[in-house]
Amino acid sequence: MxxxxxxxxxxxxxxxVGRRTTNASSSRWxxxxxxxxxxxxxxxxxxxxxxxxxxxxxxxxxxxxxxxxxxxxxxxxRNVSSPKNLVSKRLTDDQLLYARNHISSFPAVESHYCRANSTRLYLSSELHQSKMYKLYTETCLSSRRVPVCKSINRKIFKSLNLSFHTPRKDQCHTCTRHYLITEGEKQNEAESFQQHQSRAKRAREVKNAITDVIKVNESRRRMTPNKNSLELVSAYKGPIPLPPAKYKDLMDLCHTLVSPKTFHEYYAALPSSESTRDALGESDVEEEDPEDL
Known part of the structure; x- marks a missing residue:
């Protein structure tokens, strides 16, 4: 190439240009x-x-x-671009440290009851990365510093294991207040806060113990009767006999071979009784006399 x-x-x-048809001063050629x-x-x-x-x-x-x-x-x-890490190489340690300290300056709380072993910290739900980066650039402008780009700031944010989604059922007002007060107030309330942490730990241990007891082993699961339930009584003790007219109709279907032969024995074994009343009403359709056909 x-x-x-x-x-x-x-x-x-x-x-x-060898030959011009217009004025040289007005031509761009x-x-x-x-x-x-x-x-x-x-x-x-x-x-x-x-x-x-x-x-x-x-x-x-x-x-x-x-x-x-x-x-x-x-x-x-063509197809020539700068290395992906070129921006990172141009950054100084002071720039990265300043961006990291700015993100860490926002108050964060840790997770509680639902996430005992989680190391993620949660920021206020009113914040977001764009808003934090805007505050960071304003701080750099006032202190005459060169800010890092937004992508680098986002990487630093992820490395700190932070999140903006505040846990809904996982908040403790005592712990939240403790993380928001000053260092002097924390020292004054250190003993009471330690007792609060101990009570929370014991409550978690009790919760885990109860959870282990009520767990169901799939291999030993069985049905247990409910003493408050009502036992259903069968409405009939045996097959309900057919009315004689209905039984005769079934036999006629068998004799004329309209019904398959596989059902003839079943229909013949059905019980029939004169006392059984036909639940179906009389048909509105008049049957035709075979002699009229």
Whole structure:
């Protein structure tokens, strides 16, 4: 690719405009491009349209634009980017420390009952990273410091294991107040706060002990009767007999082979009684007499 750029740079030369149709002072066109190709150790001038159509107009324009004073093409800067850690290398330890101290200056509380072993700290729900970064840049401006970029500030925030989501059912007013008071007040209330922590620890131990007792082992689970439940009594002690008319209809279906043979024995074994009343009402459809057909 580099040799191709050098070839195009050699074939395209820049010269002053030879002929003008407008006033030179009002025209922005100061130079003209001459396109040539080598033939028998000589340069032959060729058509611009042919030259650009063959080698590509954008490629030729890029080579001409990057051409140096020596007549060679400049370095191809496509797909060239600075290293990802270039910004981090330019930062000083003082900048990183100042950004870290600024984030740590916001009051944070730790998790309580639901998260006994968690090391994450929680900031006020009124804060967010954009607001904190804005306050940080204002502080740097007032103290004439160069702030770190927002992405670096976000990485520092994550490294401190902080969160803005305040636990809903996981708050203790005593602990929250203790973390928000001054150091002098903390020393005065150190003994009472230690007793509060001990009570919280004992409460957690009792909670864990009860949880272990009420856990259900899947391999030993069984159903236990409820003494307050009512026992349902069967409404019928045996099969309900059919009315004679209904039984006769089933037998007619069997004799005429309308019903499959596999059900004939089942229908024949059904009980029938004269005392059983047909629950269905009389049909509104009049049956046709076979003699009329």
């Amino acid at each position: 580099e040799s191709q750029r050098q070839f195009v740079s050699k074939c395209v030369t820049k010269k002053s 100061q130079n003209s491009l001459c396109y040539t190709l080598g033939l028998n150790s000589t340069c032959k001038k060729v058509c611009k349209k042919f030259f650009l159509a063959t080698l590509g107009e954008k490629f030729v324009a890029g080579c001409v634009k990057s051409k140096t004073n020596t007549g060679t093409a400049g370095r191809d800067r």
